[in-house]
Amino acid sequence: MDTLSETADKVDQGLQNMGLDGTSVKQSLKDILNFKEYLTEQLPALTGFCIKVVLSIIVFFVGRRIISWIVNIMRKSLERANIDAGVVQFISSAGKAVLYMLLIFNIAISLGVKESSVAALLGTAGVTVGLALQGGLANLAGGVLLLIFKPFVVGDYIIQDQTNGCEGTVAKIEICYTTLLSIDNKKIVVPNGTLSNSTIINVTAKENRKLEIKVGISYDADIRKAKKVIEDILKADPDTRSDNSEMVVFVDSLADSAVIIGLRVWVPTDAYWKTKWRLNQRIKEEFDANGITIPYNQMEVYLHPRK
Incomplete structure (x- = not known):
């Protein structure tokens, strides 16, 4: 078989016989044949x-x-051990991240990258990403703090008491973020670093919650009768702790146009709102039935004729 040089020489000779300058064609042909030879040599490595x-x-x-x-196995094992749901979610999220890092590390080594090079690359990338994503590290540290001190757990209703704060039921506590569900089922994702540095009001932390309602009655109404009506309502309600000594009905203040009657009573936390709404309705109905007027703001205008 002719070599590349011999083939190029034959082509050049043929072009000269035809009276043509074959120098450029000869060079182009050599380049093509050299590239083909290179591909042939590199084909096994490229295929591999x-x-x-x-x-x-x-x-x-x-x-x-x-x-x-x-x-999934890890999550189920932790759940069977009766570990807090927030801890389970956090460990599962962290474990998933570590396993993905190991998977990518092994794939890089299988592609021919040396272990030392991968370790150095990961170290450099870790420092770079750490400096660029300081907020992410703060969220990670915040998540750890939330799990250690447990200001709330999954299922609690919390209020983030700060400017532009949010509130909702805790659905998930993950490695960097906590997910809340609002009353109207909106998904709220809050960075753990923000939560760990905020004032958190845990509404459902205790089994019972004190309910306070205030209502105004006319100055012409019988105060003792109004208090007796409210006391009877509280004793009859199924969710009020009527046996508790802290159940009180009192005159809160003497306002401009009404006497403000207040009540305080302990109710189950999960029944707080429905109890409040029910008591408000019962008070209005019983006041109407007993002739006790609830005044509203009004203005009286007197016209004096000119003399």
Whole structure:
């Protein structure tokens, strides 16, 4: 078989016989033949690399399924151990992140990257990402603090007491974020760092909650009768702690146009709102039935004729 040089010489000779300058054609032909020879030499290595890439993609998708399986087993094991749901969610989220890092590390090594190079790259990337994402690290640290001190757990209703704060039922506590569900079922995602540095009002932390209602009555009404009506309502209500000594009905203040009667009573936390709404309605109905007027703001205008 002719070599590349011999083939190029033959082509050049043929062009000269036809009276043409074959120098540029000869050079182009040499370049093409050299490139073809290079591809032929590199084909085994290129094929091997493509096979490695395909296998790495397959390993990644298989690894995803294995990671999901491991995380599910870990979650179920923690739940069987009666560990707090927030801790379970946090550990599952952190474990998933670690397993994905190990998977990517192994895939990089299988592609021919040295372990020392991957470790150095991860270290450099960790420092760079750490400096760029200081808020993310703060969220991670905040999540750890929330799990250690437990100002709330999954299922609690909390209020973030600050400017532009939010409130809702805690649905998930993950590695960097906590998810709340509002009363109208809106999903609220709050960074753990923000929660750990905020004043948190845990509405459902205790089994019982003190309910306070105030209502105004006319100055012409019988105060003792109004208080007796409210006391009877409280004793008859199924959710009020009528046996508690802290159940009180009192005259709160003497306002401009009404005498303000107040009540305080303990009720179950999960029945707080429905009890409040029910008592408001019962008080209005019983006051109407007993002729006790609830005044409203009004203005009286007197016209004096000119003399």
